[in-house]
Amino acid sequence: xxxxxxxxxxxxxxxxxxxxxxxxxxxxxxxxxxxxxxxxxxxxxxxxxxxxxxxxxxxxxxxxxxxxxxxxxxxxxxxxxxxxxxxxxxxxxxxxxxxxxxxxxxxxxxxxxxxxxxxxxxxxxxxxxxxxxxxxxxxxxxxxxxxxxxxxxxxxxxxxxxxxxxxxxxxxxxxxxxxxxxxxxxxxxxxxxxxxxxxxxxxxxxxxxxxxxxxxxxxxxxxxxxxxxxxxxxxxxxxx
Amino acid sequence: xxxxxxxxxxxxxxxxxxxxxxxxxxxxxxxxxxxxxxxxxxxxxxxxxxxxxxxxxxxxxxxxxxxxxxxxxxxxxxxxxxxxxxxxxxxxxxxxxxxxxxxxxxxxxxxxxxxxxxxxxxxxxxxxxxxxxxxxxxxxxxxxxxxxxxxxxxxxxxxxxxxxxxxxxxxxxxxxxxxxxxxxxxxxxxxxxxxxxxxxxxxxxxxxxxxxxxxxxxxxxxxxxxxxxxxxxxxxxxxxxxxxxxxxxxxxxxxxxxxxxxxxxxxxxxxxxxxxxxxxxxxxxxxxxxxxxxxxxxxxxxxxxxxxxxxxxxxxxxxxxxxxxxxxxxxxxxxxxxxxxxxxxxxxxxxxxxxxxxxxxxxxxxxxxxxxxxxxxxxxxxxxxxxxxxxxxxxxxxxxxxxxxxxxxxxxxxxxxxxxxxxx
Numbered sequence: 307x308x309x310x311x312x313x314x315x316x317x318x319x320x321x322x323x324x325x326x327x328x329x330x331x332x333x334x335x336x337x338x339x340x341x342x343x344x345x346x347x348x349x350x351x352x353x354x355x356x357x358x359x360x361x362x363x364x365x366x367x368x369x370x371x372x373x374x375x376x377x378x379x380x381x382x383x384x385x386x387x388x389x390x391x392x393x394x395x396x397x398x399x400x401x402x403x404x405x406x407x408x409x410x411x412x413x414x415x416x417x418x419x420x421x422x423x424x425x426x427x428x429x430x431x432x433x434x435x436x437x438x439x440x441x442x443x444x445x446x447x448x449x450x451x452x453x454x455x456x457x458x459x460x461x462x463x464x465x466x467x468x469x470x471x472x473x474x475x476x477x478x479x480x481x482x483x484x485x486x487x488x489x490x491x492x493x494x495x496x497x498x499x500x501x502x503x504x505x506x507x508x509x510x511x512x513x514x515x516x517x518x519x520x521x522x523x524x525x526x527x528x529x530x531x532x533x534x535x536x537x538x539x540x541x542x543x544x545x546x
Numbered sequence: 547x548x549x550x551x552x553x554x555x556x557x558x559x560x561x562x563x564x565x566x567x568x569x570x571x572x573x574x575x576x577x578x579x580x581x582x583x584x585x586x587x588x589x590x591x592x593x594x595x596x597x598x599x600x601x602x603x604x605x606x607x608x609x610x611x612x613x614x615x616x617x618x619x620x621x622x623x624x625x626x627x628x629x630x631x632x633x634x635x636x637x638x639x640x641x642x643x644x645x646x647x648x649x650x651x652x653x654x655x656x657x658x659x660x661x662x663x664x665x666x667x668x669x670x671x672x673x674x675x676x677x678x679x680x681x682x683x684x685x686x687x688x689x690x691x692x693x694x695x696x697x698x699x700x701x702x703x704x705x706x707x708x709x710x711x712x713x714x715x716x717x718x719x720x721x722x723x724x725x726x727x728x729x730x731x732x733x734x735x736x737x738x739x740x741x742x743x744x745x746x747x748x749x750x751x752x753x754x755x756x757x758x759x760x761x762x763x764x765x766x767x768x769x770x771x772x773x774x775x776x777x778x779x780x781x782x783x784x785x786x787x788x789x790x791x792x793x794x795x796x797x798x799x800x801x802x803x804x805x806x807x808x809x810x811x812x813x814x815x816x817x818x819x820x821x822x823x824x825x826x827x828x829x830x831x832x833x834x835x836x837x838x839x840x841x842x843x844x845x846x847x848x849x850x851x852x853x854x855x856x857x858x859x860x861x862x863x864x865x866x867x868x869x870x871x872x873x874x875x876x877x878x879x880x881x882x883x884x885x886x887x888x889x890x891x892x893x894x895x896x897x898x899x900x901x902x903x904x905x906x907x908x909x910x911x912x913x914x915x916x917x918x919x920x921x922x923x924x925x926x927x928x929x930x931x932x933x934x935x936x937x938x939x940x941x942x943x944x945x946x947x948x949x950x951x952x953x954x955x956x957x958x959x960x961x962x963x964x965x966x967x968x969x970x
Contacts, residue, residue, distance in 0.1 A: 382867055413865045415912060416904045498864055499880050500759065 421493035445483035462517035569954035580587040594637035598644030625704025636707040645678035664720040681728040699779035707854030712874035758872025861894035861906040889922035896940035907949040
């Protein structure tokens with residue numbers, strides 16, 4: 307059995323018995339003992355980063371017989387892949403917990419007022435891929451190619467501009483063009499709560515005609531357009 | 547040197563253009579002092595279940611041994627005085643946070659009954675974070691809390707409503723207790739200890755997110771049960787002083803979690819011990835029942851006066867990652883949308899907001915406004931006294947964010963109104 311304890315505060319002169327009493331719970335154990343059982347076992351150990359405490363526990367009646375050995379590590383012993391995987395997983399997890407402990411994303415609804423396409427991608431991968439193949443996803447590029455990145459044209463070509471009144475070609479998400487929120491509503495509550503009834507599943511003709519009207523799209527046909535923009539084989543066309 | 551301590555609430559509040567929505571006091575003498583103030587607040591909150599102990603005499607077995615802070619007579623007297631002053635009286639219940647930070651010991655309630663505690667992957671509860679929490683997935687915890695709420699509804703009829711705190715800590719991922727694991731295995735055929743939470747593998751990430759969503763959904767279901775139990779037991783025609791609000795919006799949430807069909811079922815031992823299976827079965831039934839219920843407000847008869855339910859809510863919750871939201875297992879926005887709550891008591895480090903472009907209060911209020919629900923939104927400020935709260939950076943920050951109503955939770959005993967006490 308291998309037992310690793312978390313680092314404990316210790317000085318070189320500290321009696322091992324005293325050190326053992328400061329140990330509470332092992333960080334990693336490989337074997338059949340539960341953490342609670344191990345907590346009851348007092349084992350002297352040293353943690354100096356250059357040695358391993360090999361602890362052997364044997365059930366004796368009501369208690370445990372403890373044998374331990376302090377083994378200096380010189381690199382010649384090699385690695386046990388199984389144990390390494392276990393330890394790696396543990397440290398990856400600790401690192402991740404540490405990384406997320408102070409992590410606090412600014413609410414996307416505060417910055418943009420709507421759930422951008424990146425938010426939708428988290429759950430709607432096929433729909434996102436389908437949208438990317440559509441001209442809606444390249445609407446900013448269309449304007450940019452014609453040197454028309456101006457406030458007259460941007461409201462229809464950029465959801466970001468329409469919602470925030472600001473546009474910088476270099477801003478994160480600026481290239482997302484006509485995003486999901488243009489047709490499906492701001493999606494803030496839907497994104498946070500995952501409720502199906504808080505999203506517009508099929509946009510109305512009125513919604514489409516906010517942009518597809520007049521000289522910009524004289525031949526716009528709602529029914530035909532809906533089929534065209536339909537998220538393909540994702541089956542996302544049912545009525546709310 | 548002496549100083550006169552009075553509760554000159556009106557003038558101080560006026561200078562900040564804030565409404566003192568409530569004062570929260572834990573001790574009878576604080577409550578009395580608050581009610582004796584020349585101009586009392588609109589509401590008084592007293593803790594009736596805190597640190598895993600009922601503050602009043604209770605028959606609920608799990609909580610019966612604690613020494614009550616209040617006698618029923620004292621509470622009735624406070625109820626009488628508050629009624630005379632037109633002050634609404636609320637009872638606060640901190641449902642799962644049974645051992646606060648710094649109070650963990652070998653003798654605390656969860657140390658004595660560790661099977662009730664919610665734990666992390668290392669099978670401990672990191673007391674450095676917030677203390678110890680009871681498990682929302684433990685049937686005994688849930689049943690005892692529901693019984694307690696039923697008792698509060700019937701015994702403490704002087705209350706106009708409840709203030710509920712229902713969450714785990716967002717700072718640490720608890721949810722690896724036997725009870726929690728059994729519940730998730732039964733629901734999704736997955737054991738939380740098998741989930742890889744820090745991987746880039748999309749499939750593994752999906753399972754982890756499934757777990758976070760399940761945590762939110764199950765605690766939401768329990769919260770719904772608590773609210774419904776309280777409202778059903780207290781919903782008598784014209785029996786309450788609380789403002790009437792009938793919510794007829796049905797709960798249309800599709801709470802059924804999608805099945806994780808592709809997960810190899812053989813990874814999980816789905817045959818726990820007989821006792822565990824019985825417990826888990828009962829728990830699943832409990833959750834299922836909650837899912838089928840309409841929103842508690844919908845059950846309220848038209849014309850019947852309802853008692854109000856407020857919830858303590860982490861203002862920053864929806865700015866956190868899905869992982870940390872899942873860790874907190876609090877989904878107050880959902881509770882608002884479901885019609886479970888009549889008001890929010892928002893918590894945050896308000897002083898830390900000062901100078902930020904977008905503050906925690908404004909952020910939460912923005913989300914709340916999107917629900918279209920008419921719920922009150924009050925910022926909770928911790929301070930030694932009402933006066934100190936009103937002078938604090940926290941209140942200055944809240945005012946700058948457009949907050950109009952605060953509740954002050956008094957952290958140390960108040961001197962009785964008008965009495966002279968030695969200055970520190």
